[in-house]
Amino acid sequence: MQIKKNPKANLENYSKLFMQLGLVLALLVVYLAIEKKTYDRIIGDLGPVVLNMDDEEQTIEIEQVKPPEPKTPPPPTPDKIEIVEDEEEIEETVIESTETDEDEAVEVEEIIEVEEEEEVMEDVPFAIIEDVPIYPGCKGNKAELRACLQDKITKHVNRKFNADLASDLGLAPGVKRIFVMFKIDKSGNITDVMARAPHKRLQEEAIRVVKSLPKMTPGKQRGRPVGVKYSLPIAFKVE
Template sequence: MIDIKKNPRVQLDNYSKIFFQIGLVLALFITYFMIEYKSFESDNVGNLGVVTLTEELKEDIPIVMRQELPPPPKAAPVLMEQIKVVEDDLKIEESVIESTETDETSAVVVSNIEIVEASETEEIVEDIPFVLIQDVPVFPGCKGNNIELKNCFSDKVSEFFGRKFDPGLPQELGLLQGKKKIFVVFKINNKGNIVNVNARAPHPLLQKEVVKIISALPQMKPGRQRGIPVTVSYSIPITIIVE
């Protein structure tokens, strides 16, 4: 008989399935064990920081030497006022004060020479504004009451200025076209004369001409305050048109 020997490799193939199953079971077991395993954190005491306690800084307290202060100066002694006892033997003369009261039976005599009647002098204020004067200055030819005399005065002054003023003067002075304002202030003294004429104009020569015209106003009847002639101040604005 011929013995047929089996190939060892074929015999190993028969056990490979068993090894595979055993390995699969083992892998499943390890996986299950790893899933179900619980771990806890360990107290790492060694990793904690080290706290070093140091003593607080000690403050050096300076040593102060004791100083002996001199004793305060002694106060000067207070001298007591000496009281002198006066004996009762001294005679004191008393002054008798007479009463100044009078009754109905006693008459009081007053000398007429001692009584001097002082006459009150009425003070008149000079330089009264035209709008406050009681009796306005009267321009020659004006008539009527106080209001009419005021209006007439203003009209006459404006008319007088219009006749004497040269309208071509502003153009000769080279003033620009348009309206020009001139302000004039003057006084009528207690004699009725025109004094203290002042003007403000756009040009010095024009200002000089305005002062000259206003100074030539005629003499007027002076204004009166409480019946006494006084100086009256008057102001007038003048408008000229330069073409």
């Protein structure tokens, strides 16, 4: 009787497969061996170790203690104690009381009353004066009185100034300007008139016109009459 083998049990059929698996495993082992990182072991040279027991031990310094000095014996007590009388007399200081009796009269030096000096107020510019000088005929509140004063002074100068004087002086054509400064003093009078003009004759004419302004009610600062400084520009055209 012949024994038949199962074709699946024949290992020769799987020889190629086993060879391929072996090659794959071999390649895997070689790859892992190549990729594995290795490090060199470095052992530091510490050199020769010398143990010096003298350095580790602490040095303790011992100070010599001086023996205590012998105490000096106290002086011997005298046999007799003599009492010496103090011949000097002590003068007692008597402190007098500063309190006064109600019946006693106290003399008081004469009291001199010092009069307070009145504050002298200087001249105040027209731009910051509290109460402007009042031109004759002006009425109203502070703003109206200020505007009225300026208008009256301008009209007075235009009416009184001799404009023909400029042409007689032979000045070049154009606009000519004269700057006038004056003060309305504590009494309301026009004082300290000064002018600057392109010609002396024009300067004198401007001073004459300003001095002809009427007397006014003086301006006031903090309720007291003060001098008020006023500046007046005059412009006219010469043809």
